[in-house]
Amino acid sequence: MKTKIKLVICKLRLVRLSVVMLSLCACVSSAQAQHANGLKDAFKDRFLIGTAVNMWQVRNGDTLFNSVLTSHFNAVVAENCMKAEVLQPIENMFYFKDADEFVSYAGKRGMVVTGHCLVWHSQAPSWFFRDDKGVRVSREVMIERMRRHIYTVVGHFKGRVKGWDVVNEAVEFDGSLRRSEFREIIGEDYIRLAFQFAHEADPDAELYYNDYGMDNAAKRGAVVNMIRDLKSHGLRIDAVGMQSHLALGSDLTEYEKSVEAFAGEGVKVMATELDVSVLPFPNGTMTAEVSTNFDYQEYLNPFKNGISKEKLDEQGRFMRRLFDLYKRHSDVFTRVTFWGVSDAFSWKNDFPVHGRTDFPLPFDRDMKAKPWVYEIMK
Numbered sequence: 001m002k003t004k005i006k007l008v009i010c011k012l013r014l015v016r017l018s019v020v021m022l023s024l025c026a027c028v029s030s031a032q033a034q035h036a037n038g039l040k041d042a043f044k045d046r047f048l049i050g051t052a053v054n055m056w057q058v059r060n061g062d063t064l065f066n067s068v069l070t071s072h073f074n075a076v077v078a079e080n081c082m083k084a085e086v087l088q089p090i091e092n093m094f095y096f097k098d099a100d101e102f103v104s105y106a107g108k109r110g111m112v113v114t115g116h117c118l119v120w121h122s123q124a125p126s127w128f129f130r131d132d133k134g135v136r137v138s139r140e141v142m143i144e145r146m147r148r149h150i151y152t153v154v155g156h157f158k159g160r161v162k163g164w165d166v167v168n169e170a171v172e173f174d175g176s177l178r179r180s181e182f183r184e185i186i187g188e189d190y191i192r193l194a195f196q197f198a199h200e201a202d203p204d205a206e207l208y209y210n211d212y213g214m215d216n217a218a219k220r221g222a223v224v225n226m227i228r229d230l231k232s233h234g235l236r237i238d239a240v241g242m243q244s245h246l247a248l249g250s251d252l253t254e255y256e257k258s259v260e261a262f263a264g265e266g267v268k269v270m271a272t273e274l275d276v277s278v279l280p281f282p283n284g285t286m287t288a289e290v291s292t293n294f295d296y297q298e299y300l301n302p303f304k305n306g307i308s309k310e311k312l313d314e315q316g317r318f319m320r321r322l323f324d325l326y327k328r329h330s331d332v333f334t335r336v337t338f339w340g341v342s343d344a345f346s347w348k349n350d351f352p353v354h355g356r357t358d359f360p361l362p363f364d365r366d367m368k369a370k371p372w373v374y375e376i377m378k
């Protein structure tokens with residue numbers, strides 16, 4: 001009798017185990033089904049689909065993250081580890097450990113790597129522009145520091161990085177050149193010099209100018225002039241990166257005019273840091289200038305308990321218009337890179353107001369694709 005009972009219990013356990021195993025398999029295969037034929041496949045004949053990745057994601061080895069990444073994206077850019085303050089924190093002491101790990105993580109997954117970024121006023125090391133007494137260095141010293149940084153970094157990644165954001169955010173909204181320390185110390189030709197050095201360091205690498213606010217007419221004009229200036233000096237520029245930190249109110253007509261204007265100058269165009277905020281921008285003047293900061297107020301954080309269906313639908317309509325635009329220009333559009341994968345890790349949760357809950361990316365906080373992802377893939 002006792003042995004019979006034991007046998008029944010054993011059988012019951014086996015059945016329970018098989019049910020658990022079966023539902024586990026179902027979960028895994030539904031996750032796989034969800035991520036098979038992702039964004040990158042839907043757009044494979046048109047442009048690359050990229051995302052920014054940080055070192056935590058590279059090292060953490062999260063299975064779901066890695067599976068979403070490889071199913072939907074075929075291009076990556078480092079969120080921070082290739083910026084000057086990380087790569088050369090002390091003069092002449094280069095730190096490549098993180099960036100090397102990032103590049104090999106991408107290489108193992110067959111993803112295209114963009115180097116971001118060589119010359120940018122922000123996230124540059126503090127020693128870069130000053131001597132040991134804190135006084136601004138001369139034009140000659142600054143050119144030499146910029147040359148060494150570009151030569152060493154571009155040379156180090158030669159053959160592993162497809163292209164470089166050579167200069168980031170050099171133009172103001174009125175079309176003037178930003179009075180960054182590069183511009184103040186070297187003069188306006190720092191842009192030419194940066195492109196020249198990058199090309200000398202790796203003649204095979206593509207070279208890009210990258211900026212936000214590209215739906216602004218004055219900025220568009222200044223970038224067109226920059227392309228002409230570089231070309232007239234015999235310098236290489238392959239593409240303009242439109243960062244595309246957008247919001248639901250962004251003007252896509254002006255944005256498209258910029259795509260056409262840059263393409264008209266004979267360069268390719270890319271969306272390099274796409275995210276679409278659903279939150280109100282304080283004082284209405286939308287910018288991605290990283291130094292912008294406003295105090296937290298409740299009315300600025302309307303979706304802290306979850307995004308409403310109406311807002312998500314509105315975002316869906318915006319994304320469909322945006323991707324229709326990219327498709328219309330897929331002869332010149334080479335890449336669309338999102339600035340992150342999931343809303344949980346977006347910088348927009350803290351910009352320009354700290355501590356909000358934003359929803360700017362294609363995957364939600366549970367790593368589930370938003371409905372519009374499937375719509376744009378159709």
Ligand code: GLA
Pocket residue numbers: 079116168212243273288290347
């Ligand atoms: C700019 C830079 C990016 C990143 C974002 C903010 O757009 O180009 O590298 O720092 O700001 O996250």
